[in-house]
Amino acid sequence: MTDTDLSPHVMEILNSHRGMEGSLLPILHAVQASFGYIPQSVLPHIAQDLNISRAEVHGVVTFYHDFREHPAGRHTVKLCRAEACQAMGADRVAAYAKTALGVDWHGTTADGQVTLEPVFCLGLCACAPAAMVDGRGVGRVDEARLDALLAGVRA
Amino acid sequence: MKVYLPRDAAARALGADEIALAIQAEAARRGRTVDLVRNGSRGMVWLEPLAEVVTATGRMAFGPMTLADVPDLFGDLALHPKALGPTHDLPWMRNQTRLTFARVGVIDPLSMDDYRAHGGLAGLRRALTLDSAGIVAEVIASGLRGRGGAGFPTGIKWKTVADAAADRKYIVCNADEGDSGTFADRMLMEGDPLTLIEGMVIAGIAVGATKGFVYLRSEYPDAIDVMTQAVDLARAAGLLGPSVLGSAHAFDMEIRTGAGAYVCGEETSLLNSLEGKRGVVRAKPPLPALQGFMGKPTVVNNVISLATIPAIFEMGAAFYRGFGLGRSLGTIPLQIAGNVARGGLYECAFGLTLTQIIDDIAGGTATGRPVKAVQVGGPLGAYFPRAMFDLPFGYEEYASADGLIGHAGIVVFDDTADMLAQARFALEFCAIESCGKCTPCRIGAVRGVETVDRIARGDAAAIPLLTDLCNTMKSGSLCALGGFTPYPVMSALTHFPDEFRPMKTAAE
Numbered sequence: 053m054t055d056t057d058l059s060p061h062v063m064e065i066l067n068s069h070r071g072m073e074g075s076l077l078p079i080l081h082a083v084q085a086s087f088g089y090i091p092q093s094v095l096p097h098i099a100q101d102l103n104i105s106r107a108e109v110h111g112v113v114t115f116y117h118d119f120r121e122h123p124a125g126r127h128t129v130k131l132c133r134a135e136a137c138q139a140m141g142a143d144r145v146a147a148y149a150k151t152a153l154g155v156d157w158h159g160t161t162a163d164g165q166v167t168l169e170p171v172f173c174l175g176l177c178a179c180a181p182a183a184m185v186d187g188r189g190v191g192r193v194d195e196a197r198l199d200a201l202l203a204g205v206r207a
Numbered sequence: 208m209k210v211y212l213p214r215d216a217a218a219r220a221l222g223a224d225e226i227a228l229a230i231q232a233e234a235a236r237r238g239r240t241v242d243l244v245r246n247g248s249r250g251m252v253w254l255e256p257l258a259e260v261v262t263a264t265g266r267m268a269f270g271p272m273t274l275a276d277v278p279d280l281f282g283d284l285a286l287h288p289k290a291l292g293p294t295h296d297l298p299w300m301r302n303q304t305r306l307t308f309a310r311v312g313v314i315d316p317l318s319m320d321d322y323r324a325h326g327g328l329a330g331l332r333r334a335l336t337l338d339s340a341g342i343v344a345e346v347i348a349s350g351l352r353g354r355g356g357a358g359f360p361t362g363i364k365w366k367t368v369a370d371a372a373a374d375r376k377y378i379v380c381n382a383d384e385g386d387s388g389t390f391a392d393r394m395l396m397e398g399d400p401l402t403l404i405e406g407m408v409i410a411g412i413a414v415g416a417t418k419g420f421v422y423l424r425s426e427y428p429d430a431i432d433v434m435t436q437a438v439d440l441a442r443a444a445g446l447l448g449p450s451v452l453g454s455a456h457a458f459d460m461e462i463r464t465g466a467g468a469y470v471c472g473e474e475t476s477l478l479n480s481l482e483g484k485r486g487v488v489r490a491k492p493p494l495p496a497l498q499g500f501m502g503k504p505t506v507v508n509n510v511i512s513l514a515t516i517p518a519i520f521e522m523g524a525a526f527y528r529g530f531g532l533g534r535s536l537g538t539i540p541l542q543i544a545g546n547v548a549r550g551g552l553y554e555c556a557f558g559l560t561l562t563q564i565i566d567d568i569a570g571g572t573a574t575g576r577p578v579k580a581v582q583v584g585g586p587l588g589a590y591f592p593r594a595m596f597d598l599p600f601g602y603e604e605y606a607s608a609d610g611l612i613g614h615a616g617i618v619v620f621d622d623t624a625d626m627l628a629q630a631r632f633a634l635e636f637c638a639i640e641s642c643g644k645c646t647p648c649r650i651g652a653v654r655g656v657e658t659v660d661r662i663a664r665g666d667a668a669a670i671p672l673l674t675d676l677c678n679t680m681k682s683g684s685l686c687a688l689g690g691f692t693p694y695p696v697m698s699a700l701t702h703f704p705d706e707f708r709p710m711k712t713a714a715e
Binding site: 073074075076077078080081102108111112115116117118119132134135136137138139140171172173174175176177178179180182184187188189190191192 | 216217219220221252253255384385386387388389390392393425426427428429463464465466467468469480481482483484485486487500501542543544545546547550551552573582586616618619620621624629632636639640642
């Protein structure tokens with residue numbers, strides 16, 4: 053998408069957040085929900101609208117793990133790396149996932165289908181190891197369940 | 208036929224949605240009508256998806272449900288292969304003291320009628336008969352301390368905000384529950400969101416704030432969904448708005464979503480994030496109670512602290528402080544997780560030992576192997592060996608053992624755990640999540656990982672270096688991320704010294 057294609061969407065998002073206290077994070081979430089990532093070209097629009105510098109917007113975008121500067125794959129698989137999941141074999145499952153997908157953390161498969169992300173706790177600690185596939189939580193993820201999940205998103 | 212099946216994220220992660228569809232399909236096939244309520248979870252995660260069927264003798268539990276178990280729900284329930292008996296009679300339920308979680312798993316989370324029928328709004332109605340000072344005095348008298356982990360007396364915090372003069376004040380609920388092994392906030396928000404809203408309204412009336420925010424982590428999409436619907440429901444019912452339940456008090460609130468930064472669970476970092484800035488920690492003073500959100504006096508409380516307020520007003524401060532030990536009064540929702548046979552949420556008075564929690568309540572490890580270590584209080588909490596399992600669960604008791612209860616998450620590891628790897632992970636996590644403000648945290652965490660790697664390679668001289676680094680991080684960091692990361696590292700080193708011996712790697 054070119055800058056001119058984006059700007060009407062961005063203006064719509066900015067208008068819908070007017071008057072909100074501390075609106076930058078909600079705006080960035082809305083931008084990412086619309087475009088799948090935070091395109092560089094929207095930063096000046098946001099900065100001008102909020103009367104802050106472009107550097108400040110950039111600083112916020114890059115601070116938070118959720119905000120992407122590039123589009124992800126069609127599907128996102130997040131695997132929990134935190135302690136409760138480690139206690140149930142999360143490291144082993146993560147190593148298996150990396151091999152199965154042929155990517156490291158934050159990587160996207162060559163066919164653009166799956167992005168693998170680490171996450172630190174999904175609150176599913178009593179049914180560990182946990183994963184989140186396209187926003188949907190999954191408990192007790194072992195190698196077999198991971199295979200099924202990957203087959204599901206690639207189908 | 209009325210059936211309860213949780214919409215809790217853990218139940219859904221174990222297949223509750225598929226079971227719900229199957230129940231509806233089976234009912235249609237048999238020409239039966241079924242009233243399916245998607246409630247919160249009772250907290251027995253090892254039994255999820257847990258279906259409950261309403262019978263003449265009360266609610267009967269069935270779990271863990273599989274698709275094959277669904278048709279039998281329509282037959283003779285006594286013969287059902289997953290029949291567990293009356294829910295309230297299960298040992299896990301019977302032995303708890305559920306005050307904060309009294310309605311979670313019992314009611315339809317998004318029904319105001321159900322909420323009222325189970326004691327909802329009774330606390331607020333009583334608070335409305337008191338003045339600001341009276342409300343604050345009741346909270347102080349209850350002995351309630353911050354359930355997020357810091358344990359600061361909630362009533363004292365409220366008093367500071369109430370006494371501050373300002374044109375605007377705020378109530379901010381910290382729902383950025385990022386500690387591994389904790390899910391009490393999530394379960395509460397998904398299972399009884401109106402309790403949290405009621406608690407925030409009482410806080411607002413107490414301190415003179417008319418606006419509240421729930422800062423909810425993005426990793427909790429189900430909780431965001433339920434809370435958002437609950438706020439609309441509360442507005443429609445007059446619990447939120449220009450006249451709270453017809454009183455002279457106004458209060459409204461917004462649900463805000465975090466963006467995946469662990470450090471935003473720290474209150475000053477959370478406030479910066481809420482203001483639309485980088486989630487960098489602020490130095491204190493000024494206290495958020497005096498200069499918080501947008502520089503105005505702000506109450507920042509954890510979900511469980513705020514959600515306990517209605518129960519305190521409903522039952523009275525004296526009743527609440529009748530539970531617990533020492534200066535840890537009331538109840539605490541323990542979250543038992545990791546490698547355990549029976550994991551979940553268990554609310555009880557302070558004071559249980561880890562032996563009682565892990566061996567008796569949780570039934571040991573899921574793998575059946577011996578317990579090696581337990582991490583209490585999240586990624587910044589200490590690892591305790593079995594020799595320390597008699598420590599009573601309380602703020603001071605854990606602090607005196609160089610640990611912390613934190614948000615009361617308990618993560619169990621069996622004897623296959625590699626404690627050097629756990630120490631390394633604590634530092635790696637700190638390096639990933641550091642906001643970058645304090646040098647000991649920002650640089651120290653990275654150097655810490657390198658130092659642990661040196662120890663793993665057999666360099667004994669690196670052990671005193673790691674100890675020294677941990678001391679620097681502990682005393683030279685503004686917040687608990689840099690300041691408490693030494694707890695898991697040093698406890699692993701102190702309690703499991705054999706795993707840090709150069710011999711280990713050399714012999715392998």
